[in-house]
Amino acid sequence: MTNIVHISRLDWGVFSGREGDIAAAYSAPALSSSSDGKGINTFRYDGKLWTVGGRCGSWLRETADAYELIAVADYNGPDNASYSYEGKTITHRGRQYRLGPKTEFIAADRTVAEWCIHLRQTYENGGYFTSGKTYHDLLREDLEREIWDSVKRAYVKPSGNIVAAIRLELAKPNFDKHKFELIKLNRQCSIESSAIDITQLPALMVAVRKDWRRCFR
Numbered sequence: 001m002t003n004i005v006h007i008s009r010l011d012w013g014v015f016s017g018r019e020g021d022i023a024a025a026y027s028a029p030a031l032s033s034s035s036d037g038k039g040i041n042t043f044r045y046d047g048k049l050w051t052v053g054g055r056c057g058s059w060l061r062e063t064a065d066a067y068e069l070i071a072v073a074d075y076n077g078p079d080n081a082s083y084s085y086e087g088k089t090i091t092h093r094g095r096q097y098r099l100g101p102k103t104e105f106i107a108a109d110r111t112v113a114e115w116c117i118h119l120r121q122t123y124e125n126g127g128y129f130t131s132g133k134t135y136h137d138l139l140r141e142d143l144e145r146e147i148w149d150s151v152k153r154a155y156v157k158p159s160g161n162i163v164a165a166i167r168l169e170l171a172k173p174n175f176d177k178h179k180f181e182l183i184k185l186n187r188q189c190s191i192e193s194s195a196i197d198i199t200q201l202p203a204l205m206v207a208v209r210k211d212w213r214r215c216f217r
Contacts, residue, residue, distance in 0.1 A: 003045065007107040007114070010062040015121040022064050022105055025052045031099075037090025042069065045105075049092075053085045053102070058148040059122075060162070062107045068100035077101065115165030123177065136174040139166050 005022065013019030027040035031053050040051045045066075054065035067085055070077075075098035080087045084102045091097075110118060119142070123135050130138055143166055146155040158166070 001101065002104045002106055004106055004108050005045075007062065007110055009043075010064060010105065010107045012062070015118065015125045017125075022050075022052060022066070023055070023062075025050065025066070026055055026064070027051045028053050031085050031088065031090070036096075037088060037092070040090060040092060042092065049097075050103075051090075051092075051099070053099075060147040060149055060156075060158070061109070064105045065102050066105050067102060069097040070100050072096050072098055075100075109161055110165075112161050112164045112168065115162050116169055119165060119169055131178065134174050134176045136170055139170055142166055 007020075008018070009020040009022045011018060011020040012023050021043040022045075025041040025043040027037075027042075030039045031037055031051070042049050042051050043066075044050070049069040050066045051069065052064045052066050056063045056065075069090070069092060072089070075087075077098070077100065078087050081101070085099050086101050088099045089096060090099060119139065120135075123130055123138050126138070133141075143158060143163065146157055148154075149156045
């Protein structure tokens, strides 16, 4: 069984800073332990309570393997299932449940506008893998690389909304966030004439990010 949900619910929060409720319900360590599953995290879908036992996917599309929490008296499934937590008895908030069959939750494709935002966030928060690259450098790499598609179960070239978003972003002025940050820090800290007050760096970097974002508007 498969359910399609908005990407925001499966977002890890690595680039956007906002972890989705399904992503936050990841509980494999608690489920795989010898205990009765205490300490699991849950989310609601279709009026039911679920927990996540596994995550997969890629930059293109996120997925999660989830299990419905079923009251022990209402459960009529198997005691266990191969490669699944189905049938496992768990305790959540003082109540006992059995886990239902594994159900895959798949993120729907982002709209073009959502992809544009995600591409910018990826460049902003990409850390080491964006080092030495301009925004356009990263976008061109994205156009050329093959990406794992969890729906097709294969590596594919980008197509559809993401390609349209990349071409829109490439039509905008290029930008190098790293050079901008250095210039900004030089200007604000007067590096050549005085030492940097390390305690001020976090606030300065926030100001830098706010300034360079304006170039995308």
